[in-house]
Amino acid sequence: MINIKVPATSANIGPGFDTLGLALNMFNHVALSKRADSIKRIIWETPDDAIDDSINLVKTALEYTLEKYNRSTLGYDLIMGQCDVPMSRGLGSSATAIVAGIYAANYLLDFALSKEEILLYATELEGHPDNVAPAIFGDMVISSYTEGKVIHDRVIFPEDIVFKVFIPDFELSTSAARKVLPKTYNIQQCVFNMSRLGLLINCLYTKRYDLLPFAVEDAVHQPYRLPLIQSAELIFEKCREIQSLGSFISGAGPTLIALMPLDHADTFDKQFEPFLATLESKWSLKTLTINKSGTTYSVES
Template sequence: MIEIKVPASTANLGPGFDTLGAALNLYNSFFLEESGDSLIITGCPKEFSDENNLVIKAMKYTANKYHKLLPAGIKLHIDSQVPLSRGLGSSSTCIVAGVFAAAELLKLPLTREDILIIASEIEGHPDNVAPAILGGIVTATYKDCNIYYDNIPLSKDIKFIALIPEFELSTALSRSVLPHTVERSDGIFNINRVSLLIAALATGKLENLPVACEDRLHQPYRAKLIPDYEPVVKKCWEYNASAVFLSGAGPTILVLVPQENNDFIKSINSYLITLNNKWQSSELYIDFQGTQINRK
């Protein structure tokens, strides 16, 4: 049996639209083994327990790319901690697991860079799959069938608080509200902020984060799809957040706070229970290992 443990990921980090991502210590684990001549999938909703499962699709894509055939029978069990359609990279965990699984079952000598390229081809962009595979905070771009990436060092003075609502928001809907063109001034605004953000994360200059995480390319449009987004963000600032931004396409809101701020969760929880929709808060940290393989 093979266990593939893939971390959740958050993309964008505010202004880094489709360019920045971070792995978080929340995991989906996938257990695979060859079994008879049929496909058996457990641990997921019934509608995902067939060949349309994203893990199986990624496995088939990888096998086809190398002109290989997958075993006739596969048993897959999914132990999921990453909530669906919340902006925490649940689909990316499936894609990454599928590519790793195909490499393991077919004994393909793939490096992590190879797997990153394949996963990016499937996903369409590397901002979630790159940190899920490599760990840490990653900036990455995909060009001419190659991935160009680097890790960004993170100050130990920062921790992440995820505010996760009970309702879902599809990536397709969240992307549909974005404008097809942007003003030059907005492009310059985001380039300026993401440059400052990378420096602030690396140096721990937290006083720059409130400005560094400002964005004009996606959050103002997506915020309208998320009930109570504006008042929740306002409360985060009142409770001394260093930065507040959407996780990926949303609806999860991520908050950066100084390591010594132990009052934020208690304060924000007291507010969240007053809202019509249920929200939960979770203290998370950067996962620096990325995807892990355990061969049993």
Template sequence: MTNRSVRIRVPGTSANCGPGFDAIGLACTVYNDLELTLLKEPELSITIEGEGAQNIPCDNRNIVWRSVQYLLRKAKLDKEYPGAIIHMENNVPLSRGLGSSATAIVAGLKAANVLIGNRFNRRELLQFATDIEGHPDNVAPAIFGGFTISTVTRGNVECFTFMPKFRMKLVVAVPDFPLSTRKARAVLPEKVPMKDAVNNIGRAAMLVAALCKGNDKFLRNVFEDALHQPYRAELIPGMYDVFQAARKAGALGANLSGAGPCLIAYTLEKRECEEAVGEAMKKAFQQHGVASKILIMDLDNRGAHIVNENKE
């Protein structure tokens, strides 16, 4: 009898979505694939293709393997499966604000869960992923797809997921430099002014309402943020100029993707302006000496899912 294996596909994600700091996220149509085989021998083989292949550790530090082990410990099967064969095919840019670590965590948890007979449901996987990542804003859309709104109450995660009432295109400018989440969080203040908190509460609520009701006219001003973008702007040359260029080219709005440095703009599919928006964002970055590439994507509506499974 051969060892069972499974191939899992997980979408990249964007967190914050403007005013929804650490609460709102979305899944987009760029994917990382993971093939996992659990072994009953203490052997570990990790191979990586694509984004981050030269930088991601291929030993016990690997976040996919650590996530697999986490789930096996929860199932009390870590002694039964002390080893694994892991193959990663990555398309999500590393350390750019598109949830690369979240895709790895969710892929490891999902793949291991499938191989032990789906002992845990998606809500439990969300809790595990949040415990590993530290916050749910990227792991939630990676699991569920679409837009997600997450809260944590005394350590317990709750997540609401939905697809907007109109079709959107996501235009992402990926600059040619990485930015660690740790560095991006280090520039944030411990306290913020009341007016900035009010600004974000109102806009985050308006964003969700407009998406759920399908009323795009209310999206023009909702992506503005006062809690994290002003402090992170110094880390991303030309950030506000890129936002302005995107809007002038027809975008509904634009914001920092997660902790950055990717910048994401939102357009309505019917307006067919995403190519112009991408070009405008790229040119604005160039004016500040930053090279970038443009990704034009849709919202992913599936989240993490099985591509194929070997049940021999």
């Protein structure tokens, strides 16, 4: 049996639309046992979480990978374990499922796939690598999918910054969040984002945290998505008031994230929680840290 643990992710980080993502210490768990026959069983540890096999991305990714190796007849017991990453909240739930499924298939294939192949297959299924790359490798990853290849590199995210994660009680599908984006952008918007993205990467390396609030600004997706997220503007305004190190929409939303120095994390909560209680929607506030290891697994004999 293989036990697989995949971290949540946050994509874009402001200006890095579809290119930048990072892994967070919140996880989904999947296990898989080999069978001697061709029967394929899906077992849910928590039956209330069960979804139809046709929309189970873990199974989809698993079968997609087996088909590439002409091993679709392999049987298995797929155990859907603890799922802490909420669905349709902008924390990479689909990426965790896809990556878990490919890792499960790799076990059935006696570990025939390299990490680069796992990334490629995950990108083919997800459509872009901004979430799947950090889910696999950990840390912050900048990536591009071009001509059937995924070009990527790690950006070392400082461990003295924590993520204040605002998760609402409502969902926002990625497809709905993409529909509101314009088909074209003017040169000013492009320059705006290029300057912020370059500065963001440099700030993290040089620890110029005073520039981060400016560096996570965005002109490509956030202005169009913010109206879809009730109370988002109010939360961002409060983050500026408390002097966070910048705030942004996590992926396509509706989760929001503020950056804070590790040594001021508790103070942030004390100032923010009474404010959240005044908002129309219910928001939970979590403190997460950067995940450096990506997907991990253990094999039991």
